[in-house]
Amino acid sequence: MGTAVLAMPKGICAPCEIGAIGTIGAFFEPLWAPADTLASDEKLIRELVGVLDKQLLKTLGARTEQEFDDVRQKTWPKYIRALRALQDTVSNVISAHQIARGAKEARARVEADLQKQRASRFGEILTEQAVFTLWTLGKIRSLGKEISDAGDVSADKKQADGELVSQFCVSSLWAQFHLDMLVAAMKFDRPICEDIRKPICDGLRSAVNAYVIMKDALRLRYPHVEDTSPAVNLPWDEEDERLLASSMRDMNANLSDTGN
Amino acid sequence: MPISPTQVINQREMYWCEPEPKDTMGSEEKFDHIWVIVSDARFNRGKCVVGVPLTSNLDKGVAHLVAIPKTEVQMDGGKPSIDSVALTDQIRALDKTRCRRKAGMISVRGLEAILLGLDRLFGR
Numbered sequence: 001m002g003t004a005v006l007a008m009p010k011g012i013c014a015p016c017e018i019g020a021i022g023t024i025g026a027f028f029e030p031l032w033a034p035a036d037t038l039a040s041d042e043k044l045i046r047e048l049v050g051v052l053d054k055q056l057l058k059t060l061g062a063r064t065e066q067e068f069d070d071v072r073q074k075t076w077p078k079y080i081r082a083l084r085a086l087q088d089t090v091s092n093v094i095s096a097h098q099i100a101r102g103a104k105e106a107r108a109r110v111e112a113d114l115q116k117q118r119a120s121r122f123g124e125i126l127t128e129q130a131v132f133t134l135w136t137l138g139k140i141r142s143l144g145k146e147i148s149d150a151g152d153v154s155a156d157k158k159q160a161d162g163e164l165v166s167q168f169c170v171s172s173l174w175a176q177f178h179l180d181m182l183v184a185a186m187k188f189d190r191p192i193c194e195d196i197r198k199p200i201c202d203g204l205r206s207a208v209n210a211y212v213i214m215k216d217a218l219r220l221r222y223p224h225v226e227d228t229s230p231a232v233n234l235p236w237d238e239e240d241e242r243l244l245a246s247s248m249r250d251m252n253a254n255l256s257d258t259g260n
Numbered sequence: 261m262p263i264s265p266t267q268v269i270n271q272r273e274m275y276w277c278e279p280e281p282k283d284t285m286g287s288e289e290k291f292d293h294i295w296v297i298v299s300d301a302r303f304n305r306g307k308c309v310v311g312v313p314l315t316s317n318l319d320k321g322v323a324h325l326v327a328i329p330k331t332e333v334q335m336d337g338g339k340p341s342i343d344s345v346a347l348t349d350q351i352r353a354l355d356k357t358r359c360r361r362k363a364g365m366i367s368v369r370g371l372e373a374i375l376l377g378l379d380r381l382f383g384r
Contacts (some may be wrong), residue, residue: 084351122321125322128322128323129310129322130267131323132322132323132324134381135380139376139379145302189311201322205321205326205327208326208373208376209329211372211373211376212369212373212376213369214370215369215372216368216369218340227302230302231301231302231304232302232303232305233337234305236305236307236308240305240308241306241339243353244308244353244355245355247353247354247355248351248355248358250352251352252275
């Protein structure tokens with residue numbers, strides 16, 4: 001998916017850096033076995049979360065779209081570095097199963113909180129986009145599991161897979177960055193200026209990009225096989241004709257205000 | 261040239277679609293939309309295909325009304341593509357014979373984005 005309407009900064013997240021995560025399958029592979037969390041781990045996690053919060057609040061403090069763009073250019077790389085450190089730390093001390101369960105619970109909790117603060121903090125459009133993004137992230141997780149189960153790609157597809165990994169990481173992290181802004185706004189009771197809601201919405205939209213990239217990665221593992229079965233030739237009668245005519249008649253009334 | 265009822269219309273193809281010829285006379289452009297065909301050609305019955313309209317009103321691009329960047333659209337005749345939004349909640353049965361002319365083709369990724377929006381719409 002192109003990024004023409006997403007205003008995503010280019011080259012901030014070097015493909016080689018995020019590509020180091022591995023193939024898309026590896027991204028979703030089970031992590032370490034369960035282990036007890038040590039006090040030092042907890043302290044480190046708290047500190048890293050603090051760094052993330054700082055970047056998110058700084059971005060949310062913008063009052064205009066231009067200011068938001070400028071601040072975001074600076075906070076995004078710092079956010080990515082802190083997030084990677086946090087993911088590495090968490091994956092070393094918490095089991096994959098716990099992470100998956102935690103992520104599911106967190107998504108449900110965030111959605112409930114977004115709905116509660118729909119009118120007071122976010123407004124209709126931002127709330128809808130955020131809830132859709134959460135739902136899309138769930139779909140991405142399911143796709144990730146399918147990709148992981150399918151295993152690695154053959155040698156001749158490694159390069160294409162690597163490119164998809166880079167694209168996926170940038171798109172999914174960009175969406176997560178903007179979603180985390182909303183979570184930070186709720187956590188620290190910060191308002192979201194009307195002027196920065198649109199760019200946040202655009203940022204959330206990149207979850208759709210991440211999803212379609214994952215579908216590409218799945219197709220690399222299960223190539224499309226041309227279906228040569230004959231076309232279905234079911235009967236068509238007067239009733240169908242009337243329903244189709246009705247559908248076409250309704251079109252004018254429903255679409256005349258869409259401003260194509 | 262209008263499409264004949266027997267012509268095969270494939271998934272991902274895009275058409276300018278004319279709802280009611282008598283209503284659009286004189287103000288054709290106002291009511292004209294590009295429709296992305298989302299149904300698999302093997303399952304199209306009679307002269308029916310299923311499509312989702314695109315709008316250039318980008319403000320409508322929220323949640324399941326997914327944005328389609330111009331890079332995902334290839335217009336016929338070398339016409340420039342524009343960013344658009346797929347109005348997935350306006351999905352409907354289209355009469356092939358009202359598909360006035362082929363507008364172009366949407367990419368596989370573009371179609372996947374629309375299908376994602378439809379999944380959300382249908383609660384899948």
